Amino acid sequence: MYSLTVRDHFMIAHSFRGETFGPAQRLHGATYIVDVTFRREALDADGVVVDIGLAADQLKGVLADLNYRNLDDEPAFAGRNTTTEALAREIFDRLVRAVHGGALGDGARGVASLKVTLRESHVAWGSFEGPV
Amino acid sequence: MYSLTVRDHFMIAHSFRGETFGPAQRLHGATYIVDVTFRREALDADGVVVDIGLAADQLKGVLADLNYRNLDDEPAFAGRNTTTEALAREIFDRLVRAVHGGALGDGARGVASLKVTLRESHVAWGSFEGPV
Amino acid sequence: MYSLTVRDHFMIAHSFRGETFGPAQRLHGATYIVDVTFRREALDADGVVVDIGLAADQLKGVLADLNYRNLDDEPAFAGRNTTTEALAREIFDRLVRAVHGGALGDGARGVASLKVTLRESHVAWGSFEGPV
Amino acid sequence: MYSLTVRDHFMIAHSFRGETFGPAQRLHGATYIVDVTFRREALDADGVVVDIGLAADQLKGVLADLNYRNLDDEPAFAGRNTTTEALAREIFDRLVRAVHGGALGDGARGVASLKVTLRESHVAWGSFEGPV
Amino acid sequence: MYSLTVRDHFMIAHSFRGETFGPAQRLHGATYIVDVTFRREALDADGVVVDIGLAADQLKGVLADLNYRNLDDEPAFAGRNTTTEALAREIFDRLVRAVHGGALGDGARGVASLKVTLRESHVAWGSFEGPV
Amino acid sequence: MYSLTVRDHFMIAHSFRGETFGPAQRLHGATYIVDVTFRREALDADGVVVDIGLAADQLKGVLADLNYRNLDDEPAFAGRNTTTEALAREIFDRLVRAVHGGALGDGARGVASLKVTLRESHVAWGSFEGPV
Numbered sequence: 144m145y146s147l148t149v150r151d152h153f154m155i156a157h158s159f160r161g162e163t164f165g166p167a168q169r170l171h172g173a174t175y176i177v178d179v180t181f182r183r184e185a186l187d188a189d190g191v192v193v194d195i196g197l198a199a200d201q202l203k204g205v206l207a208d209l210n211y212r213n214l215d216d217e218p219a220f221a222g223r224n225t226t227t228e229a230l231a232r233e234i235f236d237r238l239v240r241a242v243h244g245g246a247l248g249d250g251a252r253g254v255a256s257l258k259v260t261l262r263e264s265h266v267a268w269g270s271f272e273g274p275v
Numbered sequence: 276m277y278s279l280t281v282r283d284h285f286m287i288a289h290s291f292r293g294e295t296f297g298p299a300q301r302l303h304g305a306t307y308i309v310d311v312t313f314r315r316e317a318l319d320a321d322g323v324v325v326d327i328g329l330a331a332d333q334l335k336g337v338l339a340d341l342n343y344r345n346l347d348d349e350p351a352f353a354g355r356n357t358t359t360e361a362l363a364r365e366i367f368d369r370l371v372r373a374v375h376g377g378a379l380g381d382g383a384r385g386v387a388s389l390k391v392t393l394r395e396s397h398v399a400w401g402s403f404e405g406p407v
Numbered sequence: 408m409y410s411l412t413v414r415d416h417f418m419i420a421h422s423f424r425g426e427t428f429g430p431a432q433r434l435h436g437a438t439y440i441v442d443v444t445f446r447r448e449a450l451d452a453d454g455v456v457v458d459i460g461l462a463a464d465q466l467k468g469v470l471a472d473l474n475y476r477n478l479d480d481e482p483a484f485a486g487r488n489t490t491t492e493a494l495a496r497e498i499f500d501r502l503v504r505a506v507h508g509g510a511l512g513d514g515a516r517g518v519a520s521l522k523v524t525l526r527e528s529h530v531a532w533g534s535f536e537g538p539v
Numbered sequence: 540m541y542s543l544t545v546r547d548h549f550m551i552a553h554s555f556r557g558e559t560f561g562p563a564q565r566l567h568g569a570t571y572i573v574d575v576t577f578r579r580e581a582l583d584a585d586g587v588v589v590d591i592g593l594a595a596d597q598l599k600g601v602l603a604d605l606n607y608r609n610l611d612d613e614p615a616f617a618g619r620n621t622t623t624e625a626l627a628r629e630i631f632d633r634l635v636r637a638v639h640g641g642a643l644g645d646g647a648r649g650v651a652s653l654k655v656t657l658r659e660s661h662v663a664w665g666s667f668e669g670p671v
Numbered sequence: 672m673y674s675l676t677v678r679d680h681f682m683i684a685h686s687f688r689g690e691t692f693g694p695a696q697r698l699h700g701a702t703y704i705v706d707v708t709f710r711r712e713a714l715d716a717d718g719v720v721v722d723i724g725l726a727a728d729q730l731k732g733v734l735a736d737l738n739y740r741n742l743d744d745e746p747a748f749a750g751r752n753t754t755t756e757a758l759a760r761e762i763f764d765r766l767v768r769a770v771h772g773g774a775l776g777d778g779a780r781g782v783a784s785l786k787v788t789l790r791e792s793h794v795a796w797g798s799f800e801g802p803v
Numbered sequence: 804m805y806s807l808t809v810r811d812h813f814m815i816a817h818s819f820r821g822e823t824f825g826p827a828q829r830l831h832g833a834t835y836i837v838d839v840t841f842r843r844e845a846l847d848a849d850g851v852v853v854d855i856g857l858a859a860d861q862l863k864g865v866l867a868d869l870n871y872r873n874l875d876d877e878p879a880f881a882g883r884n885t886t887t888e889a890l891a892r893e894i895f896d897r898l899v900r901a902v903h904g905g906a907l908g909d910g911a912r913g914v915a916s917l918k919v920t921l922r923e924s925h926v927a928w929g930s931f932e933g934p935v
Contacts, residue, residue, distance in 0.1 A: 144668050144669065145624045145628070145665070145666070146624075146665060146666045146667075147623070147624060147663075147664075147665045148663065148664050148665070148666075149662060150529070150661070150662040150663070151662070152528045152529065152530070154431075154435050154436060154437050154527070155435055155436055156420035156421075156434050156435050156436040156477070157420075157436070159321075161321045163321050163326050163380075164321070165328065166474065166475040167418075167475050169475050169476060169477070170420050170477040171420050171436060171474070171475040171476060171477065172418060172419055172420040172421070172435060172437055172438075173418050173437065173438045174436075174437045174438040174439075174527055174528050175438075176528065186622075186624055186625065189557045189559050189560070189620060189622075190619060190620035190621075190622045190625045191620075191622050191624055192624050192665065194559050195663060196561065199662075199663075210430065210435070211431055211433050211435040212433060212434075212435060213420070213433070213435065223322060224321060224322035224323075226321075226322045227279070228277045228278075228279060228318055228322065228323060228324050229322045231277070232277070263418070263438055264418070264438050264440065265282070265414070265416065265440050265925060265926075266281060266282040266283070266416070266925075267279075267280065267282070267327060267331075268279075269277070269278060269280070269324065270278045270280075271276070271277050271278075272276050273276065282925070284924045284925065284926070286827075286832060286833050286923070286924070287831055287832055288816035288817075288830050288831050288832035288873070289816075289832070293585045295585050295587070295592075295644075296585070298870070298871040299814075299871050301871050301872060301873070302816050302872075302873040303814050303815055303816050303832060303870070303871040303873065304814060304815050304817070304832010304833055304834075305814050305833070305834045306832075306834040306835075306923055306924050307834075308924065308925050342826065342831070343827050343829050343831040344829060344830075344831060345816070345829070345830045345831065355586060356585060356586035356587075357586075358582075358585075358586045358587050359543070360541045360542075360543060360582055360587055361582065361586045363541070364541070395834055396814070396834050397793060397794075397810065397836050398546040398547070398595075398793075398812070399543075399544065399545050399546070399591060399595075400543075400544050401542060401543045401544070401588065402541070403540070403541050403542075404540050404542075408931070408932050409888045409892070409929070409930070409931050410888075410929060410930045410931075411887070411888060411927075411929045412927065412928050412929070412930075413926060413927050414925070414927070423717075425717045427717050427719070427722050427724075427776075428717070429724065450886075450888055450889065453819075453821045453823050453824070454886045454889045455823070455884075455886050455888055456888050456929065458823050459927060460823075460825065487718060488717060488718035488719075489718075490714075490717075490718045490719050492675060492714055492718070492719055492720050493714065493718045495673070496673070512823075529662075529678070530661075530677060530679070530727075531675070531676065531677050531678070531723060532675075532676050533673070533674060533675045533676070534673070534674045534676075535672070535673050535674075536672050536674075537672065546793070548792045548793065548794070550695075550699050550701050550792070551699055552684035552698050552699050552700040552741070553700070562738065562739040563682075563739055565739050565740060565741070566684050566740075566741045567682050567683055567700060567738070567740060567741065568682060568684040568699060568700010568702075569682050569700055569701065569702045570700075570701045570702040570791055570792050571702075572792065606694070606699070607694040607695050607697050607699040608698075608699060609697070609698045609699065659682070659702055660680045660682070660704065661678070661680065661704050662680070687849075691851070691854050691908075692849070751850060752849060752850035752851075753850075754846075754849075754850045755807070756805045756806075756807060756846055756850070756851060756852050757846065757850045759805070760805070794809060794810040794811070794859075795809050795810070796807075797805070797806060797807045797808070797852065798805070798806045798808075799806075800804050800806075801804065
């Protein structure tokens with residue numbers, strides 16, 4: 144199995160609902176360093192998993208819709224806690240749509256699965272992975 | 276599949292038995308940076324894999340029983356080499372017991388598997404992973 | 408010159424005023440990974456720059472007053488942009504007061520200077536350093 | 540499942556063929572930081588996945604055949620793009636041969652799979668993994 | 672003293688002249704991860720060392736003139752070894768010109784010094800620093 | 804001012820005397836990741852701060868005298884706490900002797916200062932720097 148990973152980041156404000164979250168129920172924020180891994184069984188004709196330039200551009204585009212925002216005000220997350228794990232899933236879903244829509248090129252249709260990891264600090268990170 | 280990882284560390288002395296280990300047969304020591312990954316198929320009602328505060332506390336508790344010790348003197352490791360891989364397994368076992376015992380909360384009972392990685396330097400690390 | 412550095416982190420929401428900041432004028436947030444370096448010419452009687460346990464505790468205490476907060480609502484920052492550089496200075500000032508007040512132990516009164524670095528992402532960080 | 544990983548690096552020149560690669564069609568180069576993970580179900584009699592000294596030596600040997608070279612001139616890569624993913628596969632193949640040939644010791648014959656990851660920068664990396 | 676650092680990278684081919692360099696006399700290459708630190712005594716009116724967006728853009732521009740190239744063919748380096756240290760100096764010189772030319776904004780004219788660090792691997796890096 | 808840094812590591816056992824050290828008074832151990840920075844005003848005739856191969860070899864040699872040892876048994880440290888800061892100083896002293904003795908080549912006699920940093924974990928490190 145081959146993989147290719149690209150990294151970017153975004154910075155948001157949010158708060159959590161539920162006693163579990165303690166002081167994180169207050170409005171605070173995070174920098175998320177995002178690693179997206181594309182996996183497939185065989186390389187395409189160019190010898191790559193996916194065009195790394197398109198992959199980086201699409202990731203930047205997905206993150207631009209979240210960056211420098213208060214996620215508590217975003218309709219996409221209404222009624223949900225925007226935990227690291229849940230954000231990883233949301234970014235996964237948006238990137239899967241980009242792959243299906245052809246935004247990563249025709250070659251990328253051979254991508255079998257994606258993993259999205261969000262690092263919230265040097266001591267904690269979360270991820271979601273699944274088939275494309 | 277969702278995952279959440281927390282990081283901590285511990286510092287121990289030990290020695291290895293077996294010619295394979297060369298100079299590491301002498302009493303020496305290591306800092307182990309420990310990454311514990313909790314994995315599950317669906318998030319709990321709060322939108323998390325596991326309560327990150329409880330996860331960090333439980334990891335700290337497990338490591339406190341090893342930290343600042345000479346593992347050659349610990350009955351738990353009598354007759355065994357405390358290699359990076361073997362220590363990863365031991366920490367895995369102790370954390371699985373914590374999950375089963377409810378120490379990570381009722382929600383954590385949905386955790387499907389754990390991975391424990393111990394980084395012994397910037398150029399070497401070992402891990403153990405398995406179902407909970 | 409000897410130095411000792413300890414690392415911790417905090418997570419906040421804030422916004423910036425001024426066209427320079429572009430989209431960062433919106434309410435957003437950041438994780439800051441904080442490295443505090445204590446410097447002195449000679450070690451104390453124990454052979455250390457400062458008691459590392461006290462240093463870590465004092466840093467955690469200073470960050471606890473900022474952590475999980477919206478800095479736009481904090482009186483301490485009224486009328487000021489809470490940029491990475493400015494926050495590094497604020498944390499420096501609070502730690503200098505802790506050193507002067509004896510919170511890091513009598514030995515720490517020999518500390519000559521401090522440097523506080525805040526990493527806001529994997530591609531940007533800021534710092535403030537000066538005499539104690 | 541147990542794993543052990545060792546890290547090393549190599550530095551090469553190369554160029555890519557195909558419009559996909561844009562400016563990377565020009566002769567340029569890269570430092571690749573290489574992580575090789577050995578995986579197996581049970582530890583050997585010494586309590587390790589593989590002799591870490593032999594693993595590091597074999598990796599260094601495999602990389603020595605690539606290091607400080609222009610890969611465009613290497614017959615092994617004639618007619619192929621030496622992308623990060625393709626190089627990960629090549630190093631995987633060479634290490635599998637080393638395992639099968641006994642170069643990592645008899646114990647290493649119990650290794651079930653390998654993963655080779657090449658980091659080409661702080662924001663991009665590729666890998667290949669498969670059974671031994 | 673305040674500082675702000677931004678990170679980027681570039682990938683080049685080159686060779687060295689001189690027996691000191693051993694196998695690095697052959698045509699090979701490197702990824703350089705570049706950290707540029709801007710330092711000044713007081714923050715500007717916005718509360719920053721330098722506009723981080725302009726700093727990142729100017730660094731990207733300077734690196735674009737080197738990226739994906741064989742430095743052995745670049746007239747700017749004729750008759751010189753493009754060592755990590757020498758490249759750090761060259762990038763320093765180009766950024767100082769950018770500061771003097773106003774490309775980082777009027778506020779950046781208060782920058783007192785720059786440090787440019789090039790990381791060539793996980794185990795080696797070089798830098799040049801000096802007044803602006 | 805130019806600089807060049809090389810990284811290596813060593814693994815030791817030791818214990819500390821003094822109530823300040825709490826549980827670290829017990830025999831334990833550490834991995835130290837060691838960064839040595841060589842600084843000088845002008846590059847040598849080859850365009851380098853110091854021959855990076857000789858620098859790495861000398862560092863490895865100095866660390867080999869400490870590696871895989873119980874520092875409590877080493878006469879060189881009798882009556883002293885082998886804290887991170889104190890070890891940084893000891894390695895500094897040994898490397899300065901190597902520079903003066905010509906072990907880093909004649910060119911290295913132009914090195915003005917050294918900085919030795921020992922990372923004991925992902926959250927703590929110490930250093931010593933001074934003129935050569």
